[in-house]
Amino acid sequence: MKKIGFIGAGNMAGAIIGGIIKSNLVESQNVIASAKTMTNLNKLKDEYNINVTLDAREVVKNSDIVFMAVKPNIFDGVLESVKDLIGDEKIVVSIAAGKSISSMENIIGDDKKIIRTMPNTPALVNEGMSALCPNKNIEDAELKIVKGIFDSFGKSEVVGEYLIDSVIGVSGSSPAYVFMFIEAMADAAVVGGMPRKQAYNFAAQSVLGAAKMVIESGKHPGELKDMVCSPGGTTIEAVKVLENEGMRSSVINAVCACIEKSKEMSK
Numbered sequence: 341m342k343k344i345g346f347i348g349a350g351n352m353a354g355a356i357i358g359g360i361i362k363s364n365l366v367e368s369q370n371v372i373a374s375a376k377t378m379t380n381l382n383k384l385k386d387e388y389n390i391n392v393t394l395d396a397r398e399v400v401k402n403s404d405i406v407f408m409a410v411k412p413n414i415f416d417g418v419l420e421s422v423k424d425l426i427g428d429e430k431i432v433v434s435i436a437a438g439k440s441i442s443s444m445e446n447i448i449g450d451d452k453k454i455i456r457t458m459p460n461t462p463a464l465v466n467e468g469m470s471a472l473c474p475n476k477n478i479e480d481a482e483l484k485i486v487k488g489i490f491d492s493f494g495k496s497e498v499v500g501e502y503l504i505d506s507v508i509g510v511s512g513s514s515p516a517y518v519f520m521f522i523e524a525m526a527d528a529a530v531v532g533g534m535p536r537k538q539a540y541n542f543a544a545q546s547v548l549g550a551a552k553m554v555i556e557s558g559k560h561p562g563e564l565k566d567m568v569c570s571p572g573g574t575t576i577e578a579v580k581v582l583e584n585e586g587m588r589s590s591v592i593n594a595v596c597a598c599i600e601k602s603k604e605m606s607k
């Protein structure tokens with residue numbers, strides 16, 4: 341069994357650790373995480389019984405696969421501080437936005453094994469969506485192992501690095517937009533008199549069901565929308581307002597802004 345380490349123990353590392361432990365992919369004694377303070381580490385230790393340390397170098401020493409899960413603004417400095425411990429056999433898995441494979445190779449060497457990835461927080465409930473981009477030193481068997489980690493908490497696809505900015509727009513960041521959509525729908529249900537907690541359940545289950553229909557039916561989303569819109573009915577009234585208010589163009593512009601920011605961060 342491979343040992344898996346995390347440098348950074350925030351929202352995303354916590355979601356991945358939760359995902360891999362809950363799916364029994366790895367035993368807790370084979371997982372180690374470090375952070376700047378003990379606050380998150382204590383929570384992860386209490387919840388999943390993993391090993392924790394304040395020293396990122398301990399993580400690298402004790403792992404075969406090292407997840408770099410710190411914020412992009414400190415990423416290079418942290419990678420620099422552990423680079424002498426990264427041998428040819430270790431696999432570095434980055435989850436950071438805006439950190440290209442070549443920028444990591446510039447720090448640790450282009451002879452090292454690197455996989456750039458982009459997961460999302462639904463990993464915590466086993467419904468993550470992740471993209472993986474291996475560098476040239478990753479062998480098929482190694483990619484399979486790391487993909488297995490991501491598949492243990494949802495779905496994943498191997499993509500060319502040129503697609504990673506779109507991935508951030510459509511899946512890495514998109515849970516935030518969906519939460520906003522759920523919150524807004526629930527607000528309206530509250531206006532209609534529904535208690536708030538109940539409103540979140542109705543809104544969230546509808547989003548979950550609609551997403552499942554897209555995935556399982558293979559039908560075009562427009563066709564599925566038309567199935568809900570009875571002639572002269574309630575839904576088409578809502579659709580008319582959403583079109584008038586520019587819902588589609590707002591979403592397209594928002595996701596494009598996210599993609600642009602990701603490109604800018606990679607420069």
Ligand SMILES: NC(=O)C1=CN([C@@H]2O[C@H](COP(=O)(O)OP(=O)(O)OC[C@H]3O[C@@H](n4cnc5c(N)ncnc54)[C@H](O)[C@@H]3O)[C@@H](O)[C@H]2O)C=CC1
Nearest residue numbers: 348349350351352353375376409410411412435436437459
């Ligand atoms: N939050 C999200 O939905 C997603 C985040 N990401 C990426 O994941 C990375 C982490 O993001 P979050 O988990 O949201 O951030 P966060 O702020 O929740 O966590 C950052 C972690 O890094 C630790 N840290 C800070 N300095 C450190 C150091 N010198 N050594 C070791 N650990 C240190 C902090 O203590 C904290 O545990 C980012 O690069 C982000 O682009 C990727 C996909 C989704």
Ligand SMILES: O=C(O)[C@@H]1CCC=N1
Nearest residue numbers: 436437508512513514
């Ligand atoms: O907002 C961010 O920069 C990170 C990357 C994807 C989701 N959160």
